[in-house]
Amino acid sequence: MPILSERSISNFLYWVTRKKWLILSFLLSLTLFYLPTPEGLSSEGHRIIIIVLVALILIMSESIPLPAVAILILIMEVVLGVDTADGVASSFMSDAVFFIMGSLMLAVSIVYQGLDKRLALIVLNFTGNKTWRIVLGFMFFSAILSSFIGEHTVAAMMLPVALSLIKNVGMNKIRSSNLSTILLFSIAYGAAIGSVGTPSGGGRNAIMIGYLSEFGLGKLSYLTWMKFAYPLLLIEVPIATFILWFTFKPSQKIMDSAVRKLKVQVAKSDDLNGQQKLAIGVFVFVFFSWIFLSPYIGLGIVALIGVFLYLSFGLIDWSEINRNTNWGVILLFGAAISLGIQMKETGAAFWLAEKALLYIGVVFQNENIGRWFITVVMTGILTNILSSAATLAVLGPIVLDMGGNPLVTGISASIASAFSYLTIVASPTCMIIHSTGLIRSRDYLKAGWKLFIMSVVLLMLISNYYWPLIQ
Amino acid sequence: MKILIAISSKEYSGSTLGLGMKVASALKASTTIVDVGEKINEFGSKDVNIVNQLIETWDFNRPGVEVLEWAHDFLAKNNFIEIKEDQSQPLKNKLIESETDRSEVFLKGKIGNNLSLILRNGDIIGELRSEVEFGGYDITIIGGSKKRSMSHDLIQYINSSIFIVKNYNPKNQYKLLLVVDESPNIKKVLKYGVRIAKEFSIKLTLISNEDSKQFSKKYENLIRYVNKLLRRCKVNYNSLKRNGNLEEEIISAASDKHIIMMGASGSSPITKFFKGSTPLNVMNRCECPILIVK
Numbered sequence: 147m148p149i150l151s152e153r154s155i156s157n158f159l160y161w162v163t164r165k166k167w168l169i170l171s172f173l174l175s176l177t178l179f180y181l182p183t184p185e186g187l188s189s190e191g192h193r194i195i196i197i198v199l200v201a202l203i204l205i206m207s208e209s210i211p212l213p214a215v216a217i218l219i220l221i222m223e224v225v226l227g228v229d230t231a232d233g234v235a236s237s238f239m240s241d242a243v244f245f246i247m248g249s250l251m252l253a254v255s256i257v258y259q260g261l262d263k264r265l266a267l268i269v270l271n272f273t274g275n276k277t278w279r280i281v282l283g284f285m286f287f288s289a290i291l292s293s294f295i296g297e298h299t300v301a302a303m304m305l306p307v308a309l310s311l312i313k314n315v316g317m318n319k320i321r322s323s324n325l326s327t328i329l330l331f332s333i334a335y336g337a338a339i340g341s342v343g344t345p346s347g348g349g350r351n352a353i354m355i356g357y358l359s360e361f362g363l364g365k366l367s368y369l370t371w372m373k374f375a376y377p378l379l380l381i382e383v384p385i386a387t388f389i390l391w392f393t394f395k396p397s398q399k400i401m402d403s404a405v406r407k408l409k410v411q412v413a414k415s416d417d418l419n420g421q422q423k424l425a426i427g428v429f430v431f432v433f434f435s436w437i438f439l440s441p442y443i444g445l446g447i448v449a450l451i452g453v454f455l456y457l458s459f460g461l462i463d464w465s466e467i468n469r470n471t472n473w474g475v476i477l478l479f480g481a482a483i484s485l486g487i488q489m490k491e492t493g494a495a496f497w498l499a500e501k502a503l504l505y506i507g508v509v510f511q512n513e514n515i516g517r518w519f520i521t522v523v524m525t526g527i528l529t530n531i532l533s534s535a536a537t538l539a540v541l542g543p544i545v546l547d548m549g550g551n552p553l554v555t556g557i558s559a560s561i562a563s564a565f566s567y568l569t570i571v572a573s574p575t576c577m578i579i580h581s582t583g584l585i586r587s588r589d590y591l592k593a594g595w596k597l598f599i600m601s602v603v604l605l606m607l608i609s610n611y612y613w614p615l616i617q
Numbered sequence: 618m619k620i621l622i623a624i625s626s627k628e629y630s631g632s633t634l635g636l637g638m639k640v641a642s643a644l645k646a647s648t649t650i651v652d653v654g655e656k657i658n659e660f661g662s663k664d665v666n667i668v669n670q671l672i673e674t675w676d677f678n679r680p681g682v683e684v685l686e687w688a689h690d691f692l693a694k695n696n697f698i699e700i701k702e703d704q705s706q707p708l709k710n711k712l713i714e715s716e717t718d719r720s721e722v723f724l725k726g727k728i729g730n731n732l733s734l735i736l737r738n739g740d741i742i743g744e745l746r747s748e749v750e751f752g753g754y755d756i757t758i759i760g761g762s763k764k765r766s767m768s769h770d771l772i773q774y775i776n777s778s779i780f781i782v783k784n785y786n787p788k789n790q791y792k793l794l795l796v797v798d799e800s801p802n803i804k805k806v807l808k809y810g811v812r813i814a815k816e817f818s819i820k821l822t823l824i825s826n827e828d829s830k831q832f833s834k835k836y837e838n839l840i841r842y843v844n845k846l847l848r849r850c851k852v853n854y855n856s857l858k859r860n861g862n863l864e865e866e867i868i869s870a871a872s873d874k875h876i877i878m879m880g881a882s883g884s885s886p887i888t889k890f891f892k893g894s895t896p897l898n899v900m901n902r903c904e905c906p907i908l909i910v911k
Contacts, residue, residue, distance in 0.1 A: 147619055152885065152886055153776075155885065155886040155887060156773065156886040157774075159774075159887070159890050160773075160774045161775065163770075163874035164743070169639055202635070208658070208659060211659065212659045212660070252665065253667075255673060257667055260674070262671065262675075298661070298664040298667075300669070300670045301664075302664065302667050302669070302671055305668055305671070306671060306674075306675040306677065307670065308673050309672060309677055310675060310677075311675075326630065366757045405808060439897055470663055470666065470667050471663065471807065472659075472660075472662070472664070474659060475659075475663075482688055486840070493742075533660045570658070571660070573661075574660060574661035574664040574665075575664075576661075577657060577658055577660070577661030577664065577665060577670050578665055580655070581655075581657060581661075581665045581669075582652075582680055583654070583680040584680070
């Protein structure tokens with residue numbers, strides 16, 4: 147009898163092929179661990195960089211589940227002696243993590259109120275039946291809403307509206323038609339553009355505000371953030387619509403009957419009931435609390451108050467929140483923020499910032515341009531490969547250690563982490579529209595690179611000519 | 618007997634479904650059709666879930682259901698299944714999740730005999746492997762892929778026979794090319810070959826090969842046994858005896874109007890992993906449908 151059956155060997159080989167990146171990251175971390183610590187870097191900093199590399203490989207390759215990556219980060223921080231267990235635990239939980247947790251739970255609570263049909267009616271009354279106006283309307287509403295409540299919530303509510311219109315047009319070939327592509331992209335890209343508008347637009351904004359405060363670099367209130375970022379959003383929406391229109395010019399210039407059918411369909415739904423009115427009321431309360439209370443109690447606690455109210459008023463069951471909240475992502479962002487804090491504390495962030503500026507200095511003689519390139523372009527590119535919040539959690543401490551005005555650098559990096567136009571995995575909204583099966587992967591790049599360049603240029607103009615006026 | 622047919626889209630799955638169902642009816646097998654949708658990144662998996670729940674309230678199908686609906690209608694239109702309109706069936710398409718990323722689909726008001734529809738999401742090899750484990754299928758039928766690693770992974774990791782429907786044209790009259798070699802699964806190859814040849818009254822060609830000029834005694838006995846069996850089953854066949862490299866001989870004997878049937882290699886999984894195998898090489902090189910029997 148052989149020691150191992152053919153089946154066991156086959157299963158083992160299957161595991162090896164599926165986990166090759168895990169094995170590679172293990173070997174890489176061992177090799178790097180035994181290499182001498184580079185000059186100017188502390189041994190703790192050396193070890194934290196090893197953890198960052200392992201985490202990046204595992205997140206990108208998805209060879210183990212995201213919560214497992216989060217747990218591994220925490221284990222490695224303690225086992226490699228970067229910090230004590232208590233130190234790691236305290237860096238793991240912060241207001242930014244409360245915010246990410248609260249906003250994901252709020253998203254589930256809002257989506258479950260059945261407000262999507264109301265929203266459809268409002269959007270269509272605003273846009274009329276011309277296709278270009280519908281595209282602009284989708285982009286505008288997605289941007290404005292996602293600036294307050296998180297892009298995935300908006301995409302979830304807007305998607306059925308777009309799908310209904312596409313279906314009602316009655317095309318023979320819906321998949322990857324210009325009309326379906328442009329309508330779905332107007333939601334995803336609109337939501338991405340909008341998510342920079344306020345601190346509550348995305349977890350990454352809260353992470354950056356948390357870093358600035360934690361590292362003693364400055365306090366940013368909700369309204370100050372809006373003053374910096376909202377004009378960019380308002381300028382980007384029409385330009386992005388223009389780019390999308392000329393990239394995916396649909397043959398249907400008017401969608402008269404599709405709009406009419408959809409209006410009839412949504413008009414059948416009842417008027418707002420008491421529960422829905424209460425749900426809107428709670429959200430308005432949360433919004434004003436973010437503006438007026440968050441400087442005192444934090445963005446995360448305000449989001450959690452909102453969740454508490456939704457649960458207490460019976461507007462949503464805990465089972466729904468529990469089932470639909472991505473706890474794995476919360477764990478991962480917590481671990482990534484802990485990693486960011488440890489990078490700062492061990493001096494690894496400073497060392498990496500110095501090295502990055504040194505190497506980038508070979509290309510760009512001017513340090514400001516080099517810093518700008520790393521802060522905006524590198525963050526923007528990495529956000530399209532990783533997740534935006536994970537990107538910012540890791541890159542945040544590095545860019546903040548590059549010198550210059552930390553507020554400008556921090557907000558720029560945070561905004562650049564929303565330039566998630568190029569790939570399916572760039573953001574949950576890109577994944578949501580791709581999951582419909584109506585969009586081809588290559589279409590993301592087709593329009594995305596133009597939007598990416600437009601966003602970088604606009605951010606450069608605004609940060610150079612507008613931000614100095616309001617500081 | 619149970620057969621699994623993997624489809625992907627309306628544009629490319631017609632021939633896989635057609636030939637797959639012919640094989641299933643020849644082997645009197647119950648059939649499951651699976652659509653494996655693209656893997657959803659973990660960052661967005663819950664969001665996509667919420668969206669799927671939401672679009673159901675708008676009476677939209679989840680992505681993938683329409684492909685299964687099309688497959689169901691395709692089979693009914695081509696008389697592979699009989700559809701009964703059944704009032705007891707759900708009023709709208711219903712998905713019952715049996716495990717993570719696996720749902721059984723029940724189409725509204727319809728019931729097809731001996732047919733199940735499954736929706737999965739994820740890495741194609743991983744999902745097919747799980748589905749075969751879950752359902753204990755004998756044969757997995759799938760369309761051809763240009764990716765060489767795909768055929769390697771299918772043979773290496775899927776625990777069922779693999780039928781790759783490559784360049785199949787339903788208008789052509791096909792012949793079976795049955796490879797008689799020392800594969801441990803040769804009896805099963807014969808069983809499938811005889812049933813398919815008899816069901817469709819198609820001609821069967823046996824191909825045997827020995828590297829050296831002389832066939833070994835053991836191999837001669839095997840060929841004799843195969844001939845005897847085919848005569849007894851009254852199958853119309855002819856034989857090709859070759860001396861050369863088995864892979865080259867099969868490729869030169871197989872035209873695009875053949876369906877190749879051969880047993881999986883008996884080498885150890887490690888040898889197959891690093892060095893490949895004759896069935897794998899034939900699968901990669903041939904321009905016609907091929908069934909590798911495990």
